[in-house]
Amino acid sequence: MLRNYLIVAWKVLMRRKFFTFASLFGVGVTLMVLLIAVAMLDHVFAAQEPEIHWDRTLGIYTISLTGERRATNGPPGYGFLSRYIAPLAELDSVEAVSLVSMPETIVSYDRGRKIPSFLRHTDAEFWRLMSFQFLEGGPFSDLDLAHGNFVAVINRSTRERYFAGASAAGQTMDVDGRSFRVIGVVEDVPILRISSAADIWVPTTTFRNTHYQQDFTGGFLGLILARDRADFPAIKAEVEARARQAEKNLPDPEYYQTLSAPADTLFESVARGLGGDPGGAHAGRLRVILLGLGLLFLILPTVNLININLSRILERASEIGVRKAFGASSWTLVGQFVVENLVLTLLGGLLGLLLAKIALAAVNSSGVIPYSHFTINGRVFLYGLTMALVFGVLSGVYPAWRMSRLHPVNALNGRFS
Amino acid sequence: MIRHLLKLSWNRKRANALLIVELFFSFLVVFGVATLGLFFAANYRRPLGFEWQDVWAVQVDMKRARNDTFEASQVETFAQLVRETRSLPGVAGVAVSMDAPFSFESLSDNFEVEGRRIEADFDEVDEQFAPLLGISLVAGRWFQPADAQLAYTAVVINAQLAREAFGDADPVGGRLREAREGEAEMRVLGVVEDYRSGGELARPRLFFFRYHPVGDLGQRPPQWLLVKVAGNTPRALEEQLSRRLQAVAPEWSFGIQPLADLRESNNRFRLVPLIVGGVISFFLLLMVGLGLLGVLWQNVLRRTRELGLRRALGAPRSAVHGQVVGEQLLLTAFGVLLGLLVVAQLPLFGVSDFVGGGVFVSAIGVAVTAIFALAALCALYPSVLAGRVPPADALRYE
Numbered sequence: 001m002l003r004n005y006l007i008v009a010w011k012v013l014m015r016r017k018f019f020t021f022a023s024l025f026g027v028g029v030t031l032m033v034l035l036i037a038v039a040m041l042d043h044v045f046a047a048q049e050p051e052i053h054w055d056r057t058l059g060i061y062t063i064s065l066t067g068e069r070r071a072t073n074g075p076p077g078y079g080f081l082s083r084y085i086a087p088l089a090e091l092d093s094v095e096a097v098s099l100v101s102m103p104e105t106i107v108s109y110d111r112g113r114k115i116p117s118f119l120r121h122t123d124a125e126f127w128r129l130m131s132f133q134f135l136e137g138g139p140f141s142d143l144d145l146a147h148g149n150f151v152a153v154i155n156r157s158t159r160e161r162y163f164a165g166a167s168a169a170g171q172t173m174d175v176d177g178r179s180f181r182v183i184g185v186v187e188d189v190p191i192l193r194i195s196s197a198a199d200i201w202v203p204t205t206t207f208r209n210t211h212y213q214q215d216f217t218g219g220f221l222g223l224i225l226a227r228d229r230a231d232f233p234a235i236k237a238e239v240e241a242r243a244r245q246a247e248k249n250l251p252d253p254e255y256y257q258t259l260s261a262p263a264d265t266l267f268e269s270v271a272r273g274l275g276g277d278p279g280g281a282h283a284g285r286l287r288v289i290l291l292g293l294g295l296l297f298l299i300l301p302t303v304n305l306i307n308i309n310l311s312r313i314l315e316r317a318s319e320i321g322v323r324k325a326f327g328a329s330s331w332t333l334v335g336q337f338v339v340e341n342l343v344l345t346l347l348g349g350l351l352g353l354l355l356a357k358i359a360l361a362a363v364n365s366s367g368v369i370p371y372s373h374f375t376i377n378g379r380v381f382l383y384g385l386t387m388a389l390v391f392g393v394l395s396g397v398y399p400a401w402r403m404s405r406l407h408p409v410n411a412l413n414g415r416f417s
Numbered sequence: 418m419i420r421h422l423l424k425l426s427w428n429r430k431r432a433n434a435l436l437i438v439e440l441f442f443s444f445l446v447v448f449g450v451a452t453l454g455l456f457f458a459a460n461y462r463r464p465l466g467f468e469w470q471d472v473w474a475v476q477v478d479m480k481r482a483r484n485d486t487f488e489a490s491q492v493e494t495f496a497q498l499v500r501e502t503r504s505l506p507g508v509a510g511v512a513v514s515m516d517a518p519f520s521f522e523s524l525s526d527n528f529e530v531e532g533r534r535i536e537a538d539f540d541e542v543d544e545q546f547a548p549l550l551g552i553s554l555v556a557g558r559w560f561q562p563a564d565a566q567l568a569y570t571a572v573v574i575n576a577q578l579a580r581e582a583f584g585d586a587d588p589v590g591g592r593l594r595e596a597r598e599g600e601a602e603m604r605v606l607g608v609v610e611d612y613r614s615g616g617e618l619a620r621p622r623l624f625f626f627r628y629h630p631v632g633d634l635g636q637r638p639p640q641w642l643l644v645k646v647a648g649n650t651p652r653a654l655e656e657q658l659s660r661r662l663q664a665v666a667p668e669w670s671f672g673i674q675p676l677a678d679l680r681e682s683n684n685r686f687r688l689v690p691l692i693v694g695g696v697i698s699f700f701l702l703l704m705v706g707l708g709l710l711g712v713l714w715q716n717v718l719r720r721t722r723e724l725g726l727r728r729a730l731g732a733p734r735s736a737v738h739g740q741v742v743g744e745q746l747l748l749t750a751f752g753v754l755l756g757l758l759v760v761a762q763l764p765l766f767g768v769s770d771f772v773g774g775g776v777f778v779s780a781i782g783v784a785v786t787a788i789f790a791l792a793a794l795c796a797l798y799p800s801v802l803a804g805r806v807p808p809a810d811a812l813r814y815e
Contacts, residue, residue: 022707029700109656300442304708311715
């Protein structure tokens, strides 16, 4: 049965080439746009090297202090994290805690050339929590942290910029006016991976001064690697409890009285950042918003495809008439037409996949987003397939229903209403 | 004629309703992109109010997490940075500010004028700022060092704020805000033509400058140094400047960027959404166009009998063309009308105030024209086909 449907579908596609082209173009472009959007979201939020444990990592991305007349909101500071969050590592459910600074843009001068880069201060735990691919050397250790050694791990592109691609381990380089010794070189990390990406990573203890050790707000984030996702609620509750504790020791109690520093996944954090009710189901809402935007985008292509399909049915009136006259039920015909439409959308999806791959490769090589490597991985492909199926059903059902309702006599006569 | 077309369209209302829906959504898409594009274009045509050429912006990062507290030593160090920079050969002038032009940050404040609340952006700058950036005054005067002793807070406002707060009255000497707890009253010293710190593409805003002399112990130190250099200064001076700043304040960190670079990244940031939206919309319209063409083509083939009959009864080819295109334009008119109904609600949400009435109306014009042009273009080929139907064929057709 299905085989017959497929054969008919193919024959119909080949019959009127212009219609086929118009439909495939529409489906292809639509799915290309959706695939690119999904690939970009995946690139930002899903686990990928070096954040391979991303699905069981929580982060303290923001802290907000509020008082009666003031409020401040931003990345947490090292002082708060080191006192209240770092000790979480002692819990059984927590594998590791790392405190890393948000990347700062710095400018270095090397033999008359100006080299801008992203600099990140991290602890030694960071290298255990992440899984970097080292091209040369290795990460810095707790000992380097303790001694405040001026050592740096750099990425491949930075090695290219400073050392023209030659071996860099053991060399010294100027970083923001100070001299650092390179001890490791890693593969480039896409800049959109906001928890790990940088050009140069150096120990936290090489900061220019020690103010950061007192700060409750500013410039850092805390990463908590859980043993299991199932421990998330317990860890979140624990972080909440520590925040209550920290509230009693705020640095300026005359301005601020309450503190909130939730442990979130990155997606939850972004969802929370969009505002709305505190303590609500932010992540769910963001998912609904994204889904809604996708469906909104789909309206125009769907209506377009429905129109094309409706026109197309009419040329097949005699076929429908014959089948109905021989007793095919409406449901059978609906099924057949939806299958035909699915064939069309899947073909269009394939086209969209190809177009998306080309477009993403162009974005990657253009360098608009540093070190991005947007790809269509298995996850994105599955999303794409789902979207193609949804699109196919949405745009196929109404025309199929119209078709199935044609009266056999009218259909055979070529009369429609 | 129109009544006849209406009747013909009504006879196929179900298929036509979907075409109208498609045209309606296409209208909204074009309207959205056109609004953004025209908004940027209108902003771009307005004077920027300052000159960014040959100015370097130095961001001074004092490595403190919070900006609302400061120490006297920081103010001193900052003053020394200004002196050091000024003494560097090749530097033509130095000014300081809290925000740099083209940066995305902005400070804002609000006043009550005759019961209305006005919100305006502001920046804290020294007396060198306007001369260095070539900001021209249209009334009153710019800050001078003696203004630090004034009993009131002196501000220089832009012409837009002058209009908003004082209407036709002379703004110079006018009071923007009464004295309040811990703060002196705020009075206007002068009016500049404009200063659009957000860049050429940003929406013009109400703006004022507060005076912030270098070394003022009562205010937190500024965050930017603006350095005017000669026309083709080598970038080597940048390294020299960086080293010298670093020597004065080893605990701080400095980022030097020509304003030209800041301007470019600011413009790019604003243009990227327009470009992405434009490309997607272009493809969507192409898709809609192909779809319409297909549907009309099919329609004409189906109506061979009707069209042939008209020809047989003596209708000229042009009348048949007119019928096909006319029917299509009628449907388009319905789609556009629906779109206009939706778009007409937008002023209620302040959209037209935000982008400007002129932009709003022109965007509607662009969208209406584009959709009609698209529809007519798609109807053209099918109408030619329709005109070619030989009457004899039509009568034989069964």
